[in-house]
Amino acid sequence: MTKLVSGCILCLILFNGFTAFSQQKEAWIMQPKEKWKPIALINEVWYQNGERYVHSSFEYAATGFLIDTGTDTLAVTAKHVLWIAKTKAMNRVDMGNSLQKWLMHPKNNLADSVVIDRLLNADTSEVLQGPASTITQRDWLVFSTSYHSPAIQPLKPRYSKVNPGEKIYIFASPYEEKSSITIETRVIEAMGTRIIIDIDSTFKVGGASGSPIVDENGYLIGILGGSSVSRKTGKPAIYAISTHYLQKALDQDKNLNTPLISAQELLLPIILSKGMKAAVKEYRRHYASHESRLKYDLESPSLNKLGQHLLLLNHPKDAIEAFQLSIADFPWYFETYNLLGNAYVAAGNSIKAIKAYQQSVKLYPEDKTAQEAINTLSAK
Template identity: 30%
Template sequence: MKNLALLSISIVLMFGCRNAPQVIKESWTDKPVSSWPNFALTNEISFSDTTYYDIANSFLVSTGSDTIGISCKHMFFLFEELGLSSVDLGDSFESWQMYPKNQKERRVAIKRLINTNPQEQIGQYNTMKVRDWILFELEKQNNQLYPLKIRYTAVQRNETVYAVGWGWEQKDISKPSIRKLQCYKNLDDYFYAQTIKADIHPKGTSGSPVIDKNGYLVGIVSGQEGNMTVIGGIKYLTMMFDKYGIKYNLSNQ
């Protein structure tokens, strides 16, 4: 009986190991940052009487079947000065373009805001951080820009992640800045992370993609609370995929 039990355990372990999903590391993560593909973007947003240049951050993601644009919803706080009060770009909206800050000629234009919602009030930040994702359909793809693959598993406590983007106080824009962060507490909708090492002050880095050690998207920079960075989790992104019928492949990684 003892030998039979040991054999059963061995079989379970053997097949369990065989069926475990294998994460394929993005090859560019082993290269210098200057050689990374273009995925850290910023925004130029035009309304009929106002244009915002190099505002916040954005990026592209691959769902496995399509590429969409992403930025931070709390950018709508800025649009309140235009009279907007909900997550709707309004009648005076003209265009939204995303591009690397150091290579403006490499840009994509958005076709529409996917999760527009005139009933969703902009509200306060403490309600925004659980929903701080806006999704865009693109006019057309640009193969000079790299869409990040998504990791659908949760970031663990003490796990190291990296925020890659452009800051307001960044003088050298030859490449995006990188902040090395460590997850302090994951609350599912968002998580808190402590800065381990940073090129720049985090001011202005909202909307930056947060990637894991393998180069997969695990969140979006939402804000700062004290010495903690608030990072929107993937949960809300997948909720939007489901709500708006966006197909995504869980084995995308």
């Protein structure tokens, strides 16, 4: 009986290519690369009253592509493309009746095009820009199409966890390239919805936002967001957002655009009731869990906000621990060392404050804030 149940589970995994990673290669990726159909597209957008982009220098709005859901072919691009392709009045992830025409097509090839129909994950409550915006946590725009050329290769999504070291392809349309490009590289790390990807330092990310990240078997695993840094080495990298949100969008999840729970929301009540030691224990438990990281924002900027709030509450020692957690998560951001220095000053420890500011200067000599703080503390 056990063998029968195990066999049935295995069959479900192998034959459901949209809920679990299938080891079978897609037919298109087994062909020679020169025979691959176009994948990377460019977005050309027109709104009513002649509005197109926030600046006339843009010829198109980054990269898009097609996905095969098993029942339909949809078009997708990065949600933050709407920072570029928007009306003057738009500040929600919703185009209302303002859209006149949205085309996707391979660079320098208008014949093989995609005609956008409507935005499937529009949300009048989701803020597009400003301090309240969290759209880059779920950086997918999903469109139905009224036409798509059969000459363009749609991609089947994979929803299983991405692993460090996986070989991947990026199909991109950077502004500085004359045509679309294909990059072969590897995943550095992946946790929650965020995928950090190794990239050559000469790669120009402008225009590549929205590019599909495809595994070695031909399945879509993420969408390119922008520039990043390797946590381990500090070297330039790029980041992508996994297909976790895409799956929710296709499933029409009612809580589709709920932001991740911040470190402050999670940990502050614990700090105030049980102390920082209990909060750190809870943080480490969630930080190590892929599933928890799909729900909580435990990355460095979120921890910095927690630390700043603790300083406002006159909890400098707790703030120091929050900033130290932030540095452990991402040790390459100079501003965190400035914040740590401020916390040490508030705690009355000038020696450690100076060391924190010195590390800030080392990471970013152009910033004068840390050097001024060092001069002030040294003069006392």
